[in-house]
Amino acid sequence: MEHCRFIIGASCRKKMMEEKLDLDEVRKEINRIDDEILQLLVVRKEQTYKVAEYKANNRKEIRDLPREKEIFTRLLLKAKELGLSLDYVKSIFSEIIKDSIKLQRFLVQKQANLEISNKIINIAFNQNTSAFSLRVASNYFHNSNLNLDPCKSFSEVFEKVRNGKNDYAIVPIENSLGGSNNLIYDLLMENPLFTIGEVEVPVEFTLVALNNAQLENITDIYCRPEEVILCNDFIKDKRLKVHYLSDHRDIYSKLKEKNSLTLAGISYQSSIDPEGIKVLSDEIANQKKILTRYIILSRKQVDVDDQIPAKTSVIFSTKQEIGSLASVLNIFKDHKINLLKLESRPMKDNHSEELFYLDFEGNLKSPSVVNAINQATNICRFFRVLGNYPIYEISLDLE
Numbered sequence: 001m002e003h004c005r006f007i008i009g010a011s012c013r014k015k016m017m018e019e020k021l022d023l024d025e026v027r028k029e030i031n032r033i034d035d036e037i038l039q040l041l042v043v044r045k046e047q048t049y050k051v052a053e054y055k056a057n058n059r060k061e062i063r064d065l066p067r068e069k070e071i072f073t074r075l076l077l078k079a080k081e082l083g084l085s086l087d088y089v090k091s092i093f094s095e096i097i098k099d100s101i102k103l104q105r106f107l108v109q110k111q112a113n114l115e116i117s118n119k120i121i122n123i124a125f126n127q128n129t130s131a132f133s134l135r136v137a138s139n140y141f142h143n144s145n146l147n148l149d150p151c152k153s154f155s156e157v158f159e160k161v162r163n164g165k166n167d168y169a170i171v172p173i174e175n176s177l178g179g180s181n182n183l184i185y186d187l188l189m190e191n192p193l194f195t196i197g198e199v200e201v202p203v204e205f206t207l208v209a210l211n212n213a214q215l216e217n218i219t220d221i222y223c224r225p226e227e228v229i230l231c232n233d234f235i236k237d238k239r240l241k242v243h244y245l246s247d248h249r250d251i252y253s254k255l256k257e258k259n260s261l262t263l264a265g266i267s268y269q270s271s272i273d274p275e276g277i278k279v280l281s282d283e284i285a286n287q288k289k290i291l292t293r294y295i296i297l298s299r300k301q302v303d304v305d306d307q308i309p310a311k312t313s314v315i316f317s318t319k320q321e322i323g324s325l326a327s328v329l330n331i332f333k334d335h336k337i338n339l340l341k342l343e344s345r346p347m348k349d350n351h352s353e354e355l356f357y358l359d360f361e362g363n364l365k366s367p368s369v370v371n372a373i374n375q376a377t378n379i380c381r382f383f384r385v386l387g388n389y390p391i392y393e394i395s396l397d398l399e
Helices: 002-057 065-082 086-112 127-141 154-162 182-190 225-230 232-237 250-258 324-334 367-379
Strands: 121-126 146-151 168-175 194-203 205-210 220-223 241-244 263-268 277-281 290-298 310-318 339-346 354-361 380-390
Touching (some): 065 086, 086 127, 121 154, 127 168, 127 194, 127 290, 154 168, 154 182, 154 290, 168 182, 182 339, 182 354, 205 250, 220 225, 220 250, 225 232, 225 241, 250 263, 250 277, 290 380, 310 324, 310 367, 324 339, 324 354, 324 367, 367 380
Parallel strands (some): 121 146, 121 168, 194 380, 220 241, 220 263
Antiparallel strands (some): 168 290, 194 290, 205 263, 205 277, 310 354, 310 380, 339 354
């Protein structure tokens, strides 16, 4: 009887090992396929670059809507034949097509603005936003030769571009959950820099801890003050005690230093967790989809090609009269200019008066935009253009 149990046990173990071996082989094959997909994306991007160069050199339209529809129609028919989900295929190729359009826009902008060249580009950013700033830089400059200069404060970021030590600055100006970054708005007013681009970055917060930690045992967390605001519901629900850090990169060293299974930290899904650290919980923010809008700043204004949808940002103050703000806004209405955002901030030297920050659709080359700005300038106490730049969001008509 014991001999039978041994044979059955050995047989089960052998079967389990074979299943494990098969699973390992399947995973290896999946990894190989994923690597092949990445290589094909590189090859596709090389072809896209050729198309972009041709369009830029021959002044062809960037958007070819019939071609975009043709691509999606063909792909969705093929997906149906192969038994693939149409939504799945549509979402994948939407991102591929958007990336292609962004690359084409970049090359057109590069031709119009020679300073965006192949030389080494020096970029200042706040060290607390390093992971996202790198993504913004790669997205906007399309893998140009980048030299990133981390700074201790946003004031230092602005100063280093203003005095010529860096070519560009990358700063977060607003968050879809936390709202506007008032410090950045104040620095825009105080510094003679221009906004030349924008990039929206999705932010997904995770709870990280030592490898052996369990979520139910966590009592304390390390994070920055802004992360408490964005993840407040999760923190309250788990009744966690908060310990503040100024730099989220210190979380990992703190967790290892304390070596406690009751401690955790808030990190970003885009971050690479070091050895000995694991993710305990995903998507812990109050809002599932959070976007942070970053702007790229320069000492020099850029020209936006008139075939690229553009946005203009301005700052102004009005006379202390009834209806003065409405009079300014009505000018843009009369010129059929779509207003995108309006913010107000108290003046530093006179808190009873307001500064207004306005974003609107339009290119500075457009006569209607030029006329609207001239008319608004005439009735405002102060008016300044902060920048004219390509709109980041790309809409695809897939119907």
